[in-house]
Amino acid sequence: MPTADIIQPAAQIEATIANMAEALNHLCQQHGIEQPLMIGIHTGGVWVARHLHRRLGLEEPLGFLDISFYRDDFTHIGLHPQVHPSELPVAVDDRAVILVDDVLQSGRTVRAALNVLFDYGRPSLVLLAILAQRDGRELPITPDVVGLHVNLERGAHIKLNGPDPLYLEQRATAPGTPS
Amino acid sequence: MTDATAVHPTHLSILGARLIDPASGFDQISDLHLADGKLLAVGAPPADFHPEQRIEASGLLAIPGLVDLCARLRQPGLEQKATIRSETRAAAAAGITTLCCPPDTQPVVDTPAVAQLIRQTAEAAGFARVLPAGSLTQQLAGEQISEMAALQRAGCPVLSHADRPIASARVQRRALEYAATFGLTCFLHPANASLAEGGLVHEGRLSTRLGLPGIPEAAETVAVARDLALAEQTGARIHFRGLSSARATEMLAEARARGIQVTADVSAHQLFLTEEAIATFDANALVRPPLRTETDRQALRAAVAAGVISAICSDHQPHEADAKLAPFPQAAPGISTLETLLPLTLRLTDEGLLPLPAALACVTCHAADILGWPGGRLQLGAPADLCLLDPNVITTLDAEQMLSQGKHSPFLGQPMRGQVRQTFLGGCLVFDRKPQTP
Amino acid sequence: MTGANPQLNAQGQLRHFLTLDGLDRAQLTGILDHAEGFLSVARQPVKKVPLCRGKIIANLFFENSTRTRTTFELAAKRLSADVLNLNISTSATAKGETLLDTLRNLEAMHVDMFVVRHSDSGAAHFIARHAAPHVSVINAGDGCHAHPTQGMLDMFTIRQHKGDIAGLKVAIVGDILHSRVARSQINALNILGAAEVRVIAPRTLIPAAAGEALGVQVFHDLRAGIADCDVIIMLRLQHERMTGGFLPSEHEYFFLFGLTEKRLASAKPDAIVMHPGPINRGVEMDSEVADGPRSVILEQVSNGLAIRMAVMSTCLGSHNLSGQAPATEAAHD
Numbered sequence: 001m002p003t004a005d006i007i008q009p010a011a012q013i014e015a016t017i018a019n020m021a022e023a024l025n026h027l028c029q030q031h032g033i034e035q036p037l038m039i040g041i042h043t044g045g046v047w048v049a050r051h052l053h054r055r056l057g058l059e060e061p062l063g064f065l066d067i068s069f070y071r072d073d074f075t076h077i078g079l080h081p082q083v084h085p086s087e088l089p090v091a092v093d094d095r096a097v098i099l100v101d102d103v104l105q106s107g108r109t110v111r112a113a114l115n116v117l118f119d120y121g122r123p124s125l126v127l128l129a130i131l132a133q134r135d136g137r138e139l140p141i142t143p144d145v146v147g148l149h150v151n152l153e154r155g156a157h158i159k160l161n162g163p164d165p166l167y168l169e170q171r172a173t174a175p176g177t178p179s
Numbered sequence: 180m181t182d183a184t185a186v187h188p189t190h191l192s193i194l195g196a197r198l199i200d201p202a203s204g205f206d207q208i209s210d211l212h213l214a215d216g217k218l219l220a221v222g223a224p225p226a227d228f229h230p231e232q233r234i235e236a237s238g239l240l241a242i243p244g245l246v247d248l249c250a251r252l253r254q255p256g257l258e259q260k261a262t263i264r265s266e267t268r269a270a271a272a273a274g275i276t277t278l279c280c281p282p283d284t285q286p287v288v289d290t291p292a293v294a295q296l297i298r299q300t301a302e303a304a305g306f307a308r309v310l311p312a313g314s315l316t317q318q319l320a321g322e323q324i325s326e327m328a329a330l331q332r333a334g335c336p337v338l339s340h341a342d343r344p345i346a347s348a349r350v351q352r353r354a355l356e357y358a359a360t361f362g363l364t365c366f367l368h369p370a371n372a373s374l375a376e377g378g379l380v381h382e383g384r385l386s387t388r389l390g391l392p393g394i395p396e397a398a399e400t401v402a403v404a405r406d407l408a409l410a411e412q413t414g415a416r417i418h419f420r421g422l423s424s425a426r427a428t429e430m431l432a433e434a435r436a437r438g439i440q441v442t443a444d445v446s447a448h449q450l451f452l453t454e455e456a457i458a459t460f461d462a463n464a465l466v467r468p469p470l471r472t473e474t475d476r477q478a479l480r481a482a483v484a485a486g487v488i489s490a491i492c493s494d495h496q497p498h499e500a501d502a503k504l505a506p507f508p509q510a511a512p513g514i515s516t517l518e519t520l521l522p523l524t525l526r527l528t529d530e531g532l533l534p535l536p537a538a539l540a541c542v543t544c545h546a547a548d549i550l551g552w553p554g555g556r557l558q559l560g561a562p563a564d565l566c567l568l569d570p571n572v573i574t575t576l577d578a579e580q581m582l583s584q585g586k587h588s589p590f591l592g593q594p595m596r597g598q599v600r601q602t603f604l605g606g607c608l609v610f611d612r613k614p615q616t617p
Numbered sequence: 618m619t620g621a622n623p624q625l626n627a628q629g630q631l632r633h634f635l636t637l638d639g640l641d642r643a644q645l646t647g648i649l650d651h652a653e654g655f656l657s658v659a660r661q662p663v664k665k666v667p668l669c670r671g672k673i674i675a676n677l678f679f680e681n682s683t684r685t686r687t688t689f690e691l692a693a694k695r696l697s698a699d700v701l702n703l704n705i706s707t708s709a710t711a712k713g714e715t716l717l718d719t720l721r722n723l724e725a726m727h728v729d730m731f732v733v734r735h736s737d738s739g740a741a742h743f744i745a746r747h748a749a750p751h752v753s754v755i756n757a758g759d760g761c762h763a764h765p766t767q768g769m770l771d772m773f774t775i776r777q778h779k780g781d782i783a784g785l786k787v788a789i790v791g792d793i794l795h796s797r798v799a800r801s802q803i804n805a806l807n808i809l810g811a812a813e814v815r816v817i818a819p820r821t822l823i824p825a826a827a828g829e830a831l832g833v834q835v836f837h838d839l840r841a842g843i844a845d846c847d848v849i850i851m852l853r854l855q856h857e858r859m860t861g862g863f864l865p866s867e868h869e870y871f872f873l874f875g876l877t878e879k880r881l882a883s884a885k886p887d888a889i890v891m892h893p894g895p896i897n898r899g900v901e902m903d904s905e906v907a908d909g910p911r912s913v914i915l916e917q918v919s920n921g922l923a924i925r926m927a928v929m930s931t932c933l934g935s936h937n938l939s940g941q942a943p944a945t946e947a948a949h950d
Binding site: 504506 | 716762
Binding site for chain 1: 669
């Protein structure tokens with residue numbers, strides 16, 4: 001079994017998310033966005049998005065995106081074992097969208113999520129909010145709001161556990177194949 | 180002169196083999212002396228005997244050449260599948276020296292000319308004796324009976340209708356009666372045509388699971404019942420070729436007990452396989468009659484052990500590769516079995532069903548007796564048809580190594596015990612295994 | 618002694634989809650769950666996902682069925698695969714050699730998957746046995762053997778209405794003997810833990826040893842057979858069964874096995890009635906049941922698409938798995 005260290009416990013995550021909500025509020029004011037649409041990426045992104053959605057007091061329901069059918073590694077590792085249906089209850093056309101995920105590493109998930117999003121319509125603007133950002137970017141993707149920055153050793157991985165309580169954990173080796 | 184053997188010694192001795200003659204019960208390590216194609220002596224040679232060749236055979240078995248009651252050689256008419264030469268050569272390599280072939284060639288064996296053609300072609304090849312079964316009816320059409328006396332004179336020891344049942348009971352009755360006039364045994368493949376029609380596999384668990392049309396057990400038992408009644412009525416001697424069901428073996432035992440002149444054989448594969456062999460639509464297990472249940476298999480084995488079924492045959496049916504390269508229902512039934520007949524017979528002994536001499540009797544003297552042919556035994560003064568085999572060599576059945584033109588077998592990849600070293604036909608060496616180069 | 622399951626690759630994953638017989642509960646549940654995910658694709662303005670982009674899927678239909686072919690074609694296109702449609706008349710190419718020649722030609726065009734419909738039981742197994750290692754085969758109906766995607770579609774529909782297959786009592790009424798759909802439904806129901814699967818028909822339409830071979834309870838009386846059932850599946854009766862001597866008349870069949878509101882009363886009050894359609898009214902059931910509240914239109918187009926997308930992507934996804942770990946949550950941050 002790989003060893004796991006909790007790098008951010010539940011209490012601290014609450015505070016991190018509160019800071020993120022504040023930063024998002026600020027950013028929306030800057031862009032003149034009054035009612036952004038919030039969309040979380042399954043599974044961890046949805047957990048974070050629920051908290052942000054509540055803190056921002058958004059009236060329209062939260063959307064969920066599943067990227068399983070848009071992954072770029074299908075021909076290498078096949079179909080993802082767990083698929084949750086995407087659920088976008090509000091049309092995204094001409095809307096400002098806040099896309100939320102838990103961890104940003106290679107950037108491939110965000111790439112896939114943007115493709116899903118654009119198969120649902122044409123948003124006017126997309127902001128990216130990330131709970132934890134780490135090194136290892138493989139695509140030109142930069143978040144607009146970041147909860148915390150983590151520096152990890154080679155081969156180490158971070159994982160958000162949840163939904164209740166939420167805590168971030170570091171593992172020496174990944175349970176799966178890194179992409 | 181034949182193409183099998185150009186030159187052969189007229190006097191030779193086989194030394195130190197375990198000699199088994201199932202007919203007489205002789206089973207000893209002894210020497211065997213052959214002169215002018217005949218068996219001259221067992222044990223010490225006559226004083227003036229000077230063999231040109233001595234074969235050191237200690238550790239080997241010397242048995243009569245096998246007699247196979249049903250092997251299709253495909254010639255004349257279906258030479259794309261096999262030829263008399265190719266299949267008798269495979270037979271020799273498998274220790275079989277006498278084969279009876281059913282009449283379903285093209286043309287059908289319903290005239291002396293076709294019977295003679297087959298015999299002459301086999302003699303020219305020189306690998307094995309081929310005894311064609313004459314057709315009971317003209318063209319195998321099941322309507323008009325054939326010239327049975329002429330067929331008998333042309334060398335057909337028995338009559339048969341191959342695997343095409345005679346639909347009309349009236350025609351069958353006349354055919355049996357007419358055959359009985361000449362003392363000819365009739366080989367019958369028991370299957371009721373209308374019950375078996377369209378069927379592919381045993382009607383049971385597998386046909387239900389796989390959605391394949393079934394051949395019910397009743398297709399066999401209805402035919403057996405009819406044929407037994409007609410044999411009783413006519414006094415004809417009948418032989419059931421290839422029983423497949425437990426119920427039919429019971430009917431056979433009961434009929435024999437009542438004195439009806441009936442014998443039966445079973446195809447060797449029926450003693451080892453069941454319907455489960457087709458579970459993944461393996462066309463190499465598509466045979467007729469179909470492989471049935473474990474209960475049937477056990478009953479067939481018990482009938483062999485009890486002597487109710489007295490012979491085991493190959494039911495060899497070579498096919499070209501394309502004949503099986505089709506979805507299961509369109510694949511040709513029948514498998515290549517000459518080269519598994521002896522190993523499977525030995526396997527019955529390994530599995531404790533029969534002592535070795537009794538198992539060998541099923542493929543030698545008992546089969547010969549059914550044909551009314553004097554071979555299948557080691558008899559002084561008789562033509563020396565012999566098989567020398569190493570019972571301890573185990574090989575894996577490999578399509579590439581099979582000599583038959585037909586390469587389809589459900590036993591491919593299985594270990595086979597018993598390797599034929601040499602086969603003699605009338606004292607001539609017709610098969611000689613080259614020593615393995617290490 | 619059935620040997621290895623010819624549908625699975627060395628890693629035990631589905632490479633072909635030939636029959637449900639021999640698959641396990643996790644495999645079937647996985648397909649149903651994935652289909653759930655693919656249902657949402659139909660709600661997207663762009664009804665297409667890039668999952669199987671660059672793959673070529675050939676529909677090999679030796680038996681004509683525009684409806685089935687169309688759902689496979691649309692499912693493939695929604696996965697962004699390229700589709701070749703080949704309708705091959707069986708009479709022209711009945712011989713295996715020609716069939717294999719067709720396969721080799723298509724393989725040379727780098728086809729990744731064959732969707733096969735054939736009137737011979739075992740045809741899909743045959744094609745799978747002779748397909749190149751990089752090719753998957755989906756059985757879209759072979760003779761009387763199996764129609765596994767249809768069976769899964771029916772499970773999907775039952776799950777939508779009943780929540781779970783486990784614990785249900787299901788009755789299948791009609792020509793079990795000749796029905797590939799019934800065989801696949803029975804396999805699926807048993808694998809997914811149905812409490813009881815019953816088949817109801819006269820003896821001429823029940824195959825040999827059905828109870829043991831298929832794992833069903835056999836009934837010859839409709840009312841007794843559907844008693845306490847949660848789901849009743851009515852099979853379509855082909856007219857050939859009368860000429861083939863299996864039944865005397867449609868009239869007598871309806872008299873004994875036709876589903877009416879009155880007979881339906883012995884089933885559970887919330888029982889659903891399924892039929893693959895098109896219904897022979899007055900033969901399998903009367904119009905009152907067919908148009909009634911408990912009737913479920915079996916072939917819901919969107920469900921059929923989602924199941925076929927799930928099956929196709931599962932099999933295509935097993936292709937390049939040599940030595941690779943299967944997909945996990947953490948692999949794609």
